Amino acid sequence: MMDINKLKQLFPDLEEGLYNEMLERGTIKEVKAGETLLKVGQTIRSTMLILSGLVKLYREDDEGKEFFIYQLDAGQACSLSMVCAAKHKTSEVLAKALTDATVLSIPLEFMDQWMSKYKSWYQFVITSYRNRFEELLKTIDAIAFTGMDERLAYYLEKQVEKLGNNLKITHQEIANDLNSSREVISRLLKKMEAKGWLTIHRNSIGWIKKD
Template identity: 45%
Template sequence: MQKELEEAYGFLFEEELLKEIAECGTLKEVSAGEKIMEIGEFVTGMPLLINGAIKILREDDDGDELLLYFLERGDTCAMTLTCCMGQTKSEIRAVAESNTTFIMVPVGKMEEWTAKFRSWRNFVFESYHSRFSEMLETIDALAFLNMDQRLIRYLRDKAKINRNENVLSTHQEIAYDLHTSRVVVSRLLKKLENDGRISLQRNQIKVIDL
C-alpha cells in the first residue's frame, strides 16, 4: 500500500502523513459499476483514489439520478468529507466508473490530520474548491446548455476520465446520468454520428471529434 500511496499522493503529502495513512487505511478494489457509497448510509470513512475513477450521483424525490462529477487518481470526494466531519448520513451515491482501487481512511482521522498536517489541510480545502467548481459547472450545464451540448460535455468528460476514446456506456446509462430519456439520447447520438463526431458501436461510443 505504501508504494501506491507514494505514487498517487507523494507529491501532496509529507512522508509522515503517508505512513499514517498506510497504517490506518484499508485498501479496497471494486469492479466497474459497483456501488462504493449509498445515499442514506452513515459515512465511516473517506476514499483516497489510487487507480480508476468514481462517479458521484445525486437522486431526486422520484428516484432519478443526476451525475454531479467524476473523481480520479489523487482525488477525494468533498461531499464525503463534509459527511465525515459532521458525522451525518451520505447525501450522494458513489459508483465505480471503471475498475477502481482506493484507500478508505477512518472518519476519526479527519480532524486529527487537519490539525496535525498542513498538507492535509491544503488537500481538504483544495478538494472542496475543486468539487464545488465542478458542481457549479453541472448547475450551469443544467441551466444554460441544451441537451446536445450536455451530451457532448458528458462524452468528453467520460473519455478523459477513463483515458480512452471508447466510452463504454449504453444509451440508457447515459440517459440516467443526464437525467433524460433514452430516446432523446439515442436521437442526439445518431446526429453526432452523422456529423462525424462519434462512431456508435455495440454498448460503446468512439469519440472522434468533440
C-alpha cells in the first residue's frame, strides 16, 4: 500500500500539501514485467510517476524497430508526460515495464495547477527534465562517437547498476535495444568474456568487470 511516508521517501523535498494531493488525485497502477505503459502516438492523458520497478523508454522508427534511450527508476517520472502546454499531445516514446512495476498516474489537468500552486513541483519537473536531457546527451555520445563495443559495455554497465551483476537477458534482446543484430552482440560478448569482463550463460550474463 502506498502511504504518504513512502511517497516522501521516493520523492523527497516536495511540499506537504502536494503529497496529499498526489495521493488524492492519482491512481495507482500495477503493471507486469514486459507490459507497455505508453505507446508512440498515443494521446497522453496523465503523467506517470514510478513508485517501484523499472521502466524502459524506447524510441521507435517507422518500421517499428525499438531503440532504447534510457530507463526510469522508482522515484523518477516520465518527463515528457509532465508538460503538455498543448493538450492532446501524443507520446514521442514507447515505455515498457522491465520488471513488475507500480506507477502513480495523475491526470494531466493537475499538472498546470500544481506548477503554479507548488513551487516544489515545478522544481521537480525541471530537474527531472534536466536529468533526462543529460541522459539523452550521453546516449547521443554513445551512438555518435563510439562503436558497438563501447556502446555494449556502456549498456551492460547501466543494466548492472540497476539490476545487479547477474543479468537475465538474451543476446537478441540486447541487440534489439541497441538496434544491432544478435550475431554482432554475441561476438562482442565473446571478446569481452575473453578479456575477463563477464561470463556468458544461456539467458544470462554474469558481470565481473569492476571498472
